[in-house]
Amino acid sequence: xxxxxxxxxxNGEFILLYDFDDREGETDLTIRADAVTPAHVRQMRKDxxxxxxxxxxxxxxxxxxxxxxxxxxxxxxxxxxxxxxxxDPKNHSSFSLWVNHRETFTGITDRDRSLTITAxxxxxxxxxxxxxxxxxxxxxxxxxxxxxxxxxxxxDERCGQTELSVALADLAGITPAVTVCEMLDDETGLALSxxxxxxxxRKHGLVFIEGxxxxxxxxxx
Ligand code: 5RP
Ligand code: ZN
Ligand code: CA
Numbered sequence: 387x388x389x390x391x392x393x394x395x396x397n398g399e400f401i402l403l404y405d406f407d408d409r410e411g412e413t414d415l416t417i418r419a420d421a422v423t424p425a426h427v428r429q430m431r432k433d434x435x436x437x438x439x440x441x442x443x444x445x446x447x448x449x450x451x452x453x454x455x456x457x458x459x460x461x462x463x464x465x466x467x468x469x470x471x472x473x474d475p476k477n478h479s480s481f482s483l484w485v486n487h488r489e490t491f492t493g494i495t496d497r498d499r500s501l502t503i504t505a506x507x508x509x510x511x512x513x514x515x516x517x518x519x520x521x522x523x524x525x526x527x528x529x530x531x532x533x534x535x536x537x538x539x540x541x542d543e544r545c546g547q548t549e550l551s552v553a554l555a556d557l558a559g560i561t562p563a564v565t566v567c568e569m570l571d572d573e574t575g576l577a578l579s580x581x582x583x584x585x586x587x588r589k590h591g592l593v594f595i596e597g598x599x600x601x602x603x604x605x606x607x
Contacts, residue, residue, distance in 0.1 A: 388603045391595045392558040402587045402594040410473050412568050413583035414547045419563035420507035424496035436568025441534040441548045442510050443562035449513040450521045455481040480548040486529030493530035502531040507563040541604045550600045
């Protein structure tokens, strides 16, 4: 299944990525950022319904000057503290900055978000190739695309969908920028159950995998 997931991800198809029964218990609709089109953004907002975010590799985040949001908000009394995340009290959220590409209009439309997402992927790849970059020349913050910064040692340090998706990209040998969106249940407003997420995957011919499958592959690489 993990090999199928890596192939699907490399092919620019959505995969369904569930984290763990003892963590969020959520499934993210997940796709390589450089393949995202306006139709993919539409599918994420209509079928998944959570927050559309783009996870980036820590090395690229470092080179592009993308900090953890908590570090730049640290003077605020609202800033996240140790133990604040109820499903993962030993870790922090992975939020970095929220950006719009400078050529977007409002930033929220399917076209605008897909433009921002693919442009982020382009900068991630450029930075990893050692190319010159000036992230601020292309993007402004605040914006409508939350970026997630994966932990420095990826799954050896934190096991959120941020690290799971970036580790998958790494294993697939593709640009390590991955767009994710939590699947919510339209009836209850809660996280879509694992069974219903599996049913969605079957209906749409998509691969469903769990965090434990990714960790197993990561540990044996
Ligand atoms: C952003 C989130 C999601 O849960 C997303 O899956 C990334 O977070 P994590 O790495 O903690 O799973 O909070 O919408
Ligand atoms: Zn640009
Ligand atoms: Ca998550």
